Amino acid sequence: xxxxxxxxxxxxxxxxxxxxxxxxxxxxxxxxxxxxxxxxxxxxxxxxxxxxxxxxxxxxxxxxxxxxxxxxxxxxxxxxxxxxxxxxxxxxxxxxxxxxxxxxxxxxxxxxxxxxxxxxxxxxxxxxxxxxxxxxxxxxxxxxxxxxxxxxxxxxxxxxxxxxxxxxxxxxxxxxxxxxxxxxxxxxxxxxxxxxxxxxxxxxxxxxxxxxxxxxxxxxxxxxxxxxxxxxxxxxxxxxxxxxxxxxxxxxxxxxxxxxxxxxxxxxxxxxxxxxxxxxxxxxxxxxxxxxxxxxxxxxxxxxxxxxxxxxxxxxxxxxxxxxxxxxxxxxxxxxxxxxxxxxxxxxxxxxxxxxxxxxxxxxxxxxxxxxxxxxxxxxxxxxxxxxxxxxxxxxxxxxxxxxxxxxxxxxxxxxxxxxxxxxxxxxxxxxxxxxxxxxxxxxxxxxxxxxxxxxxxxxxxxxxxxxxxxxxxxxxxxxxxxxxxxxxxxxxxxxxxxxxxxxxxxxxxxxxxxxxxxxxxxxxxxxxxxxxxxxxxxxxx
Numbered sequence: 001x002x003x004x005x006x007x008x009x010x011x012x013x014x015x016x017x018x019x020x021x022x023x024x025x026x027x028x029x030x031x032x033x034x035x036x037x038x039x040x041x042x043x044x045x046x047x048x049x050x051x052x053x054x055x056x057x058x059x060x061x062x063x064x065x066x067x068x069x070x071x072x073x074x075x076x077x078x079x080x081x082x083x084x085x086x087x088x089x090x091x092x093x094x095x096x097x098x099x100x101x102x103x104x105x106x107x108x109x110x111x112x113x114x115x116x117x118x119x120x121x122x123x124x125x126x127x128x129x130x131x132x133x134x135x136x137x138x139x140x141x142x143x144x145x146x147x148x149x150x151x152x153x154x155x156x157x158x159x160x161x162x163x164x165x166x167x168x169x170x171x172x173x174x175x176x177x178x179x180x181x182x183x184x185x186x187x188x189x190x191x192x193x194x195x196x197x198x199x200x201x202x203x204x205x206x207x208x209x210x211x212x213x214x215x216x217x218x219x220x221x222x223x224x225x226x227x228x229x230x231x232x233x234x235x236x237x238x239x240x241x242x243x244x245x246x247x248x249x250x251x252x253x254x255x256x257x258x259x260x261x262x263x264x265x266x267x268x269x270x271x272x273x274x275x276x277x278x279x280x281x282x283x284x285x286x287x288x289x290x291x292x293x294x295x296x297x298x299x300x301x302x303x304x305x306x307x308x309x310x311x312x313x314x315x316x317x318x319x320x321x322x323x324x325x326x327x328x329x330x331x332x333x334x335x336x337x338x339x340x341x342x343x344x345x346x347x348x349x350x351x352x353x354x355x356x357x358x359x360x361x362x363x364x365x366x367x368x369x370x371x372x373x374x375x376x377x378x379x380x381x382x383x384x385x386x387x388x389x390x391x392x393x394x395x396x397x398x399x400x401x402x403x404x405x406x407x408x409x410x411x412x413x414x415x416x417x418x419x420x421x422x423x424x425x426x427x428x429x430x431x432x433x434x435x436x437x438x439x440x441x442x443x444x445x446x447x448x449x450x451x452x453x454x455x456x457x458x459x460x461x462x463x464x465x466x467x468x469x470x471x472x473x474x475x476x477x478x479x480x481x482x483x484x485x486x487x488x489x490x491x492x493x494x495x496x497x498x499x500x501x502x503x504x505x506x507x508x509x510x511x512x513x514x515x516x517x518x519x520x521x522x523x524x525x526x527x528x529x530x531x532x533x534x535x536x537x538x539x540x541x542x
Contacts, residue, residue, distance in 0.1 A: 014122035018113065021129055025106060033099040035415040036143045037445035042097060043472035044069060045146060049079025055247065066248045073259045075189035075246030078104070078150045094476065098143040104150040105142025108132070111156040112363045118163060118329045119371055128370035134298040134406045137355050138362045140418030144440050145359065151190040152360035158183035158197035159364070163332040165201065166208045167325045170226055181237025188238065189245025192259040200335050201231070208328060263349070272352035273500065276434035281352040286345050292354040295421045295435060300402040301369035302422070307376040318379040336364045353439045373399055413516040416443055429518045437499040441469045443514040443522035447495050448477035450512040451524050456481065466491035468502035489535045494525040501540040
């Protein structure tokens with residue numbers, strides 16, 4: 001069999017493996033989307049979506065959405081879709097939102113696959129999808145992070161469209177222009193941070209024009225003017241789509257600037273933790289995001305990055321890309337990763353919940369880690385003929401072993417795998433209190449089910465339940481025997497996750513809870529026997 005036929009057979013195999021991967025992903029979403037609890041922000045976000053829907057249905061007269069808390073500073077793309085679906089789907093609205101968020105997550109997997117194909121064909125696409133699944137801050141959050149995951153997906157597709165634009169320049173297709181417009185508009189229709197996508201596009205088009213000028217002596221200024229004309233339809237489409245999803249942004253000329261300023265210096269009285277050190281969210285060190293990336297990314301990805309770094313130092317030629325189109329795709333990928341990281345280092349925005357606010361770089365890191373695995377594999381071929389097979393086998397074995405370790409952890413921690421930390425932290429049971437864990441309190445859904453399963457004596461008044469979450473997060477999962485109270489000292493039962501030691505605020509007999517891999521994620525405490533001072537709350541360690 002000749003080389004061309006062998007390559008064609010391999011591509012066919014990987015295409016079938018990708019289809020199998022998709023079958024598993026879809027089945028996983030369908031079977032598990034009802035297992036996740038309500039996140040801290042979902043109640044207000046859903047209310048905002050209903051208000052935006054009211055604005056449209058009232059003929060633009062109902063202005064409540066533009067005065068509701070600080071939600072008007074966000075776009076409502078996701079929330080207005082969820083609010084519109086609510087009356088027509090006979091499922092709890094929170095499960096509808098989680099399924100919709102998971103669908104955005106699947107669209108993110110597809111974007112990673114397409115970008116991977118652009119960089120290296122179907123084998124790289126499959127490896128990138130696998131790396132993204134092993135990234136628990138994506139696969140574990142795609143049901144409940146209903147703002148972050150849709151935003152990340154739109155940003156990914158905007159960057160993919162940008163890669164196609166800078167590859168083809170004036171010859172870019174109308175299909176890519178439409179994709180770019182909807183992706184950028186969708187990102188801005190969720191969060192003002194979608195402006196990053198516009199910055200990427202401008203910088204990369206300028207870079208391509210400059211590179212072509214150096215190599216082919218093409219004019220720069222006139223070419224950039226032509227690209228403005230080429231990209232104008234995408235800009236118009238993005239603006240219109242953004243305005244539909246985020247009408248407040250266009251009501252006043254400076255509203256977008258106000259939103260950008262607000263999020264650049266967003267601050268309120270809240271604490272976070274990184275490697276055991278507690279910070280106010282406005283005072284986190286520049287290393288905060290990097291620390292969380294180091295402990296949240298899968299071990300295989302970290303090893304791949306380390307391997308490419310070594311190659312860069314000892315044999316830079318082995319990392320050369322085959323053609324100009326592949327190089328532009330890599331430049332686009334690196335822009336999408338490095339620009340936000342430099343922004344964090346320079347601007348020092350308020351950060352909390354680990355990598356949550358930079359979820360949009362995780363799919364890009366998955367692609368880069370997959371490319372890095374392949375780059376080291378290919379570099380092994382340059383070893384002496386007697387060694388390169390052993391070097392490739394060793395590299396593949398170590399990467400596969402680390403992937404299997406992560407996969408086993410995901411299975412054992414499901415559906416709370418987003419709390420997983422990698423092996424750099426050592427013993428997870430000891431390390432769980434050094435980092436933010438179940439900050440969305442997802443485990444309280446199962447804890448509430450344990451409480452409602454108790455056989456309790458009937459009484460006229462309800463059993464009072466205190467919970468270390470916002471009231472709407474727990475109420476839908478309790479039956480009529482229970483009522484949530486804000487006067488915690490009167491509570492008969494206390495439900496809490498263990499994140500930031502919140503479970504230690506109230507005393508009580510531990511009667512049940514949620515455990516994974518030896519870690520307590522949530523607790524249920526019986527407080528009916530407590531008297532006097534024992535019923536009062538005490539400050540948590542953090």
